[in-house]
Amino acid sequence: xxxxxxxxxxxxxxxIEQLPRRVTAAGLRAESVLALPSAHVxxxxxxxxxxxxxxxxxxxxxVVITTGTDTMEEVAVLCCLLHGGEAPIVLTGAxxxxxxxxxxxxxxLMDAVTVATAPQTAGLGAVVVFGGExxxxxxxxxxxxxxxxxxxxxxxxPLGRIVEGRVWLxxxxxxxxxxxxxxxSHRVEMVTAxxxxxxxxxxxxxxxxxxxxxxxxxxxxLPPGMLHVVRAATERIPVLITCRPERSSMLFATYGFExxxxxxxxxxxxxxxxxxxxxxxxxxxxxxxxxxxxxxGMPSRCSGR
Numbered sequence: 108x109x110x111x112x113x114x115x116x117x118x119x120x121x122x123i124e125q126l127p128r129r130v131t132a133a134g135l136r137a138e139s140v141l142a143l144p145s146a147h148v149x150x151x152x153x154x155x156x157x158x159x160x161x162x163x164x165x166x167x168x169x170v171v172i173t174t175g176t177d178t179m180e181e182v183a184v185l186c187c188l189l190h191g192g193e194a195p196i197v198l199t200g201a202x203x204x205x206x207x208x209x210x211x212x213x214x215x216l217m218d219a220v221t222v223a224t225a226p227q228t229a230g231l232g233a234v235v236v237f238g239g240e241x242x243x244x245x246x247x248x249x250x251x252x253x254x255x256x257x258x259x260x261x262x263x264x265p266l267g268r269i270v271e272g273r274v275w276l277x278x279x280x281x282x283x284x285x286x287x288x289x290x291x292s293h294r295v296e297m298v299t300a301x302x303x304x305x306x307x308x309x310x311x312x313x314x315x316x317x318x319x320x321x322x323x324x325x326x327x328x329l330p331p332g333m334l335h336v337v338r339a340a341t342e343r344i345p346v347l348i349t350c351r352p353e354r355s356s357m358l359f360a361t362y363g364f365e366x367x368x369x370x371x372x373x374x375x376x377x378x379x380x381x382x383x384x385x386x387x388x389x390x391x392x393x394x395x396x397x398x399x400x401x402x403x404g405m406p407s408r409c410s411g412r
Contacts, residue, residue, distance in 0.1 A: 108144075
C-alpha cells in the first residue's frame with residue numbers, strides 16, 4: 108500500500124523491484140493474486156491463496172506470500188493446515204505504508220526470500236517472517252498495530268532470526284498433519300469471556316454457529332453462567348477453548364471454584380490454550396472438517412491436554 112491515504116497500489120513485480128539485485132538475480136518469479144486490504148479478504152479468497160502457495164511449495168519451490176498484517180495470522184494458519192511438503196511457505200508484509208517514513212516492506216520481503224531459499228529451512232512448514240524474526244504459523248500473533256516489530260510468539264518465542272542475509276534457527280515447530288480443506292463453509296464464532304458475563308452472548312453465538320472459539324479468562328476460567336452454556340453447547344457443536352493472556356496456558360487442578368479449569372476440562376470442549384484466538388478459529392474450521400455434524404471422533408478433549 109502507498110499514497111497520502113494508503114491503498115493497494117503495488118503489484119508483485121513492483122515489490123520485487125525494490126529488492127537488491129543480488130536477491131532478484133536468484134530466479135524469483137512473481138504473481139499478483141489479489142489487490143485488497145487484508146480486512147477485505149474473504150474466507151474463500153484466503154483459502155485459494157493458501158492453496159496456490161501450497162501447490163508451488165509441493166513443486167519443490169520456496170514460496171513467499173505477501174499479505175496484509177491485519178489477518179496474516181489466519182492466512183498463516185490456513186497454509187499450515189494445508190501444507191505437508193518440505194519447501195517452506197513464508198508469509199510477510201509491511202506494517203507501514205510503502206510511501207511512509209521508515210517503510211518496513213522491502214526489508215521484510217528480502218528476509219522472507221532469504222528464508223524461503225535457505226537450505227536449512229526445509230521442513231519448517233508455514234512461517235511468518237517479520238522484523239528480522241521467524242515465527243511458526245500456529246504460534247505467531249500480531250503484537251503491535253503500527254510498529255515494525257508487528258509479530259511475535261509470546262508463548263513459544265521465535266524459531267530464529269535473519270541477520271545480514273543469513274538464517275539462524277534454534278527451533279522447529281511441531282507441524283500438524285495436513286488436511287484436505289476444500290471449502291470454509293462452516294461458521295466459527297469467537298466469544299471472549301469478560302467481567303460479569305452471564306453467558307447470554309455465548310448462547311446467542313451457539314445458536315448461529317457450527318463451532319465456537321471461547322477465549323477464557325486467566326488460566327482457563329469462566330463465570331458460572333458461561334460454563335453452563337459451554338456444557339450444553341458441546342453436545343451439539345465443537346467448542347475450542349483458549350485463554351485471554353498473550354502468554355497463554357491452561358491449568359489442570361489448581362483452583363476449585365465453579366468455572367475453574369477443572370470444570371472447563373471436563374465440559375466436553377477442546378482445549379487449545381497455546382493458540383491465539385485467530386489460530387484457534389483456524390483449528391475450528393479444521394475440526395468441522397474432521398467431524399462434520401457429529402460429535403464422534405472429537406480430537407483432544409480438554410481432560411487430556
